[in-house]
Amino acid sequence: MNEDDNVQRIGMRGGGDPSMKWIRSCVFSFALLVAGVAPAQELALVNARVYPDPQAAPIENATVLMRDGRIVELGTSVALPDGVAVIDAEGGTVTAGFWNSHAHTLPLPLREADTRTSAELGFALRQLFTRWGFTTVFDIASFPSDNAATLRRRIAAGEMAGPALLTVGMPFFPADGTPSYVEDMLDGMGAPSAEVATDREARERARRQLEGGSDGVKLFIGAIVDEGRRVQVMDTAIARAVVDATHAAGKPAFAHPTTREGIEVALASGVDVLAHTTPTDGPWSPALAQRLVDAGVALTPTLALFEVEVRKERAPEEVVARISGMAQQQLRIFHESGGQVLFGTDVGYIDLPDTRRELELMAGAGMDWRAILASLTTAPVQRFGHSARKGRVEVGMDADLVVLARDPARDPTAFSDVRHTIRAGEVIHSAHPNAAPEPGHGNAANDERR
Ligand SMILES: [Zn+2]
Missing domain, CATH: 3.20.20.140 (Metal-dependent hydrolases)
Structure with missing residues (x-):
């Protein structure tokens, strides 16, 4: 496992002792990858191509700042608060969940x-x-x-x-x-x-x-x-x-x-x-x-x-x-x-x-x-009557987001190439290459035949 890579991709921002930063990153990543739930109430997604909705032009190099389950800032010049958990979208495409x-x-x-x-x-x-x-x-x-x-x-x-x-x-x-x-x-x-x-x-x-x-x-x-x-x-x-x-x-x-x-x-x-x-x-x-x-x-x-x-x-x-x-x-x-x-x-x-x-x-x-x-x-x-809170990437909306590895504008199958899934500002899935091996193979429907 390459921890440096782990810190870089999913890390914590803030000053202080670099070793503490490393430890906090690992603790965060461990919690994220093993339990599948990020503990942070504040989360930032950086280096993203954001499609705010199906008709809008993309926002390049965007940052999405989330707090208490909502999107609170979105744009190209968002200042990150100290200690915020950061996900690097690595140029990936971000859409609403x-x-x-x-x-x-x-x-x-x-x-x-x-x-x-x-x-x-x-x-x-x-x-x-x-x-x-x-x-x-x-x-x-x-x-x-x-x-x-x-x-x-x-x-x-x-x-x-x-x-x-x-x-x-x-x-x-x-x-x-x-x-x-x-x-x-x-x-x-x-x-x-x-x-x-x-x-x-x-x-x-x-x-x-x-x-x-x-x-x-x-x-x-x-x-x-x-x-x-x-x-x-x-x-x-x-x-x-x-x-x-x-x-x-x-x-x-x-x-x-x-x-x-x-x-x-x-x-x-x-x-x-x-x-x-x-x-x-x-x-x-x-x-x-x-x-x-x-x-x-x-x-x-x-x-x-x-x-x-x-x-x-x-x-x-x-x-x-x-x-x-x-x-x-x-x-x-x-x-x-x-x-x-x-x-x-x-x-x-x-x-x-x-x-x-x-x-x-x-x-x-x-x-x-x-x-x-x-x-x-x-x-x-x-x-289903949820337009006021969901469906678009916009300040004030629920922080339900998907980070895709590829741009669906070039190939719609990119919608199946999911790197991270974020719900109410919490990472609920991460296809991180350093993720701990998952228990077993195949899917849940196969598991029932054990
Ligand atoms: Zn059915």
């Missing part, structure tokens, strides 16, 4: 948030989320019903580093519509049924969950059942009852549409976010895309998901390419029609934390790097 607007806390150990150690949970949160730059994650369906809330409480209590977590809790399935691919897991957990058979039952459960702290709801409007042979579509009156209760609470409703018929039910019931495209059900016409845009529906494309799923069925690569191309067509026409795209990967359901493929596919569907940055930052904060 990313949002993953479609994820799950289903893999072990995350779905056992009440019993697992903070080290286990912290490791998994890093592998799935923070090492890819996510400072906020919307969990859109989890079991048991209060699991994500427990995880959120433990992160907030400082037990481990992690993203800000929003959750819908348990999703709503149609009657006889528990998806085949979750049946076994739910049986194994002894989870209660998440099916709703009447609009009254649906409304009451929605109210209960929202009053209990859920940040939205998720409707399986098109549920894939019978081992993938059939799609059970939710009754429009039931979907509308859930959405109305959700809007009355000022919160968003996500839907898994699966088919064109599912999209129609989503439109008729006033859903806010389509959680996927529908690539197994033909292309989207300009007219359909326009109807979605006019209805104010946002989209998480989850393009890489379809490649993963089709390959899981051992389909030939030409089928993989056809389905994936269809998903891209749908994103392309939606984006060209002015639709609001929210970056989302379905990680936690699929075992693919790396965001690189999703970025490649989004770029291939015609989204330029600015549009992709918007899907990671300004679009979700606007959609």
Whole structure:
């Protein structure tokens, strides 16, 4: 391990005994890299190319000074206070912290948030989320019903580093519509049924969950059942009852549409976010895309998901390419029609934390790097009501930042090349070359198969 390098990259500024400086740096770095949480209340990021928002020109050679979780100074001539912890961005690109607007806390150990150690949970949160730059994650369906809330409480209590977590809790399935691919897991957990058979039952459960702290709801409007042979579509009156209760609470409703018929039910019931495209059900016409845009529906494309799923069925690569191309067509026409795209990967359901493929596919569907940055930052904060505090690098905003090794303006896959993730002024991930070896290899989803 090269300590000099360590001090240089992540160090403390200030006078005094150089050996003390070295020791403090090592203590800081140790705390940072082992616990994953920086203790400093004041943090400076120097030598950065800052993109304040998706439309702004970059600020070269910028310093971002953070205090008590907020950005307090930003510019090229910021004086550093004595003793401030400093991260050298080494010319890397800095953007606002990313949002993953479609994820799950289903893999072990995350779905056992009440019993697992903070080290286990912290490791998994890093592998799935923070090492890819996510400072906020919307969990859109989890079991048991209060699991994500427990995880959120433990992160907030400082037990481990992690993203800000929003959750819908348990999703709503149609009657006889528990998806085949979750049946076994739910049986194994002894989870209660998440099916709703009447609009009254649906409304009451929605109210209960929202009053209990859920940040939205998720409707399986098109549920894939019978081992993938059939799609059970939710009754429009039931979907509308859930959405109305959700809007009355000022919160968003996500839907898994699966088919064109599912999209129609989503439109008729006033859903806010389509959680996927529908690539197994033909292309989207300009007219359909326009109807979605006019209805104010946002989209998480989850393009890489379809490649993963089709390959899981051992389909030939030409089928993989056809389905994936269809998903891209749908994103392309939606984006060209002015639709609001929210970056989302379905990680936690699929075992693919790396965001690189999703970025490649989004770029291939015609989204330029600015549009992709918007899907990671300004679009979700606007959609979910956090624009006043998040989504841009600006004085007064929450100090949620990502330091990228490369400039995404040259190649959008640079959004997956994350050096540091900072949330509320604390470093919650650092891909530092001197980082202590992480416990084990692979990702959290693999760990559950031990
Ligand atoms: Zn999902």
